[in-house]
Amino acid sequence: GLVPLTDGHLRLDGTELDRTPPESRPVGVVFQDYLLFPHLTALDNVAFGPRCHGASKSEARAQAAVWLDRMGLTAHASAKPRRLSGGQAQRVALARALATHPRLLLLDEPLAALDARTRLDVRAQLRRHLADFEAVAVLVTHDPLDAMVLADHLVVVEEGQVVQQGTPADIARHPRTDYIAHLVGLNLYRGQADGHTVHVESGSTVTTTEQLTGPVFVAFPPSAVTLHRDRPTGSSARNLWRCEVAGLETHGDQIRVALGGELPLAADLTTVAAAELDLHTGAMVWATVKAAQTHAYPA
Template identity: 45%
Template sequence: MTTTRMASPGLDSRISLTRGRIQVDVELTAAPGEIIGILGPNGGGKTTTVLALAGVLPLEDGHVAVGGETWEGAGRRRLPEERHVGLMLADPLLFPHLRAIDNVAYGPRSRGVHRHAARERAREELERVGLGDLTHARASELSSGQAARVALARAMASDPALLLLDEPLSSLDPDTRARTRSELAARLTAYDGVTVLVTHDPLDALTLADRLVFVEDGHVTQTGTPSEVLRRPRSPYVATVVGLNLYAGESDPAGVVTLPAGGRIVTNHEGAGPLWATVPPTAVSLHRQPPEGSPRNNWRLTISDITLQGQSARVGMTGELPLTAEVTLASVTVLGLQVGDELWASVKATEVRTYPR
């Protein structure tokens, strides 16, 4: 007996295809109005997933259904121009000879909307992204942040059922990025379709997305709300994104976790078995001499890298276990930290979080 799969009113998809050396097999579902953030390392399959959703890449297996309509699968396939998709990329790709209002009106015009109605729709979208006073500005007269908002307005002007944002803020400087992120968040709040956001920036994902999907080597390694992922990362890449040290190990009844490479972490965990252990970089103390006091974890490590971040620094270390500490710039100066130095790192057992693997 064959069971007919019923498409959900939002996004219901399984993207399965081979592109170059990578085999992608990713399931994505979302409710109407939901924002899905896709993160992962370069070459992991993020952009391939988005291009398949848009219809640019054909599936070898799987399906894409949006709003209860099957776009691909079961022997049928809509071409990209037949899919109700809005697309925004890192490069706004505005037509330089057109004014902002006509760049935005291009979307509905390409779908057969009358010129006057398309311009009115474009004017409305430019107002909604805070650019109502720049409707007649040419692309060359816009700042990078304004151009990005025009691109967003253009993507929304055709009322897409599925909005695809592929690194939409990556080309902006930090200040412009923060302002544009705020405008993007405000506009997406009023959008009742499904949004798929691909980004490398944890802040973009954590502040914009309702749910995060991590794609590594063509497969989903973790999914969950931002708070769930922050509490319990389940791969080294995810831990890096959320800023935690993550270890997979085996705990003995006393709460001592042994890592595959032989390192040991003392925790307050009770009971033996496989588990994950996380250490916040801010919980790591650095010392030139063996530390005194209560820390139950003390490791002699070697500095591998030092990265400045505003008024703090992240110090990467190797040795008994890999470890990243976050310290103040004053601490870097006082301790005279340099790549290649050996030093002591300490962490209290109470600062180590554990959860089952």
């Protein structure tokens, strides 16, 4: 009901929603910016949905009280939105959407407006409520962690096109684009497999434990990469590349090293290891990866 249809129909459980009055549609929506009614208390914001669906005022407020209790907000039932924190307001918005028992729940970047600590708490609570939700929920997010934690099935869209879909575990293990590989933290290459050797498009090769033929993807995590200032001897690693340090980025006690050269890749090292190697932009290093730490699969 927010955007008029110009063509086609919207159906849910066999019912055409475009021919159903808005107040009768079994759809709940949670927006990024909460969109609570500023003149209503938290209790009456949640009660608004049941009231629109025909419940009496007392029934609607009783249902709203139950939902606020589930959200841990009973003490804030009489507060108006301006007196609620961002996390509290978003939980009121979620309670308002769920109080109507929708068959479809739409979540539009529901955590984007929250600070990091609040997002962590609300994400955990949202996950619990979605696990108990017996209908369909559709979440739109640009945050890969939100997607991986909250979704059972992912649809990844790049430049307006669906590029991959599947379970979070499957997508994390078998990314099919550089964008997805970056989201899940993998080095990813496309190439031609000939037995245990993959000839990647950059002209280098990657040795794997899988034995395949034809077009494949091969991936490995940055944590699988070991760096050496001198060419290693006696190493059990089957993969060895000469690289140049293109950049370093600190993440807590880890350093992400961007490497260029015959096979561009990322490596994760501890700050101690990076200091011992005296890494800096432009430094030449050798990178090794064990074949057992790579994963190849058909393209």
